Amino acid sequence: MDLSKIEKLIDFVGRSNVAELTVTEKGTTVRIFRDRSSDLPLSSDVTAAPSAADVPATSVAAGRQRSGTTVSAPIFGVLHIAPAPDDPPFVSVGDAVDEGQTLFIIEAMKVFNKIAAPRAGKITRLADVNGAEVEVGDVLAEIA
Numbered sequence: 001m002d003l004s005k006i007e008k009l010i011d012f013v014g015r016s017n018v019a020e021l022t023v024t025e026k027g028t029t030v031r032i033f034r035d036r037s038s039d040l041p042l043s044s045d046v047t048a049a050p051s052a053a054d055v056p057a058t059s060v061a062a063g064r065q066r067s068g069t070t071v072s073a074p075i076f077g078v079l080h081i082a083p084a085p086d087d088p089p090f091v092s093v094g095d096a097v098d099e100g101q102t103l104f105i106i107e108a109m110k111v112f113n114k115i116a117a118p119r120a121g122k123i124t125r126l127a128d129v130n131g132a133e134v135e136v137g138d139v140l141a142e143i144a
Contacts, residue, residue: 001023001025001026001028001030005025006030009021009023009030009032010032012109013032013033015076016075016076016108016109017074017075017108017113018108018109018111019033020032020033021033021109068121068124068125068142068143068144069118069119069121069142069143069144070139070141070142071103071115071117071118071139071140071141071142071143072136072137072138072139072140073106073115073134073135073136073137073138073140074106074113074115074136075106075108075113075136076108076133076134076135076136077106077107077108077109077113077133077134078106078107078108078131078132078133078134079104079105079106079127079129079130079131079132079133079134079140080104080105080106080107080112080130080131081104081126081130082130083105089130090102090103090104090105091103091123091126091141092123092126093123093124093125093126094122094123095122095123096120096121096122096123097117097120097121097122097123097143098117098120099116099117099118099119099120100116100117101116101117102114102115102116102117103115103116103117103123103140103141104140104141106134115140117143118143119143120143121143121144122143122144123141123142123143124142124143124144125139125141125142126140126141127139127140127141
């Protein structure tokens with residue numbers, strides 16, 4: 001494994017919520033981990049960042065103004081709207097949700113991170129990117 005590939009992996013771990021990464025290539029194994037004791041407690045449930053959850057989002061669409069709480073992607077990865085390919089989606093537009101209810105799963109480096117509703121309300125908008133990559137900060141849903 002070449003040094004540039006190892007540097008990219010280290011950079012990825014530094015920018016993501018991944019605490020440990022092990023990669024084997026051509027008989028060489030590289031294990032990258034970081035001390036998370038200074039970070040927030042590691043959890044498999046990921047909620048939207050407080051700043052994004054507490055700020056009302058407003059947009060004008062078709063002459064109508066909407067406002068609500070946006071749910072943004074807290075990490076980079078592949079968005080899944082259902083627990084399994086043949087299962088129904090976690091939520092649909094118009095559904096009432098409870099605080100902490102799973103809305104999506106973002107898969108990053110074979111780790112499935114649950115994205116939970118930051119508050120109770122009604123789903124007014126959903127991203128239409130199932131199975132596609134999302135970036136940190138991409139708006140995934142809006143809760144009124």
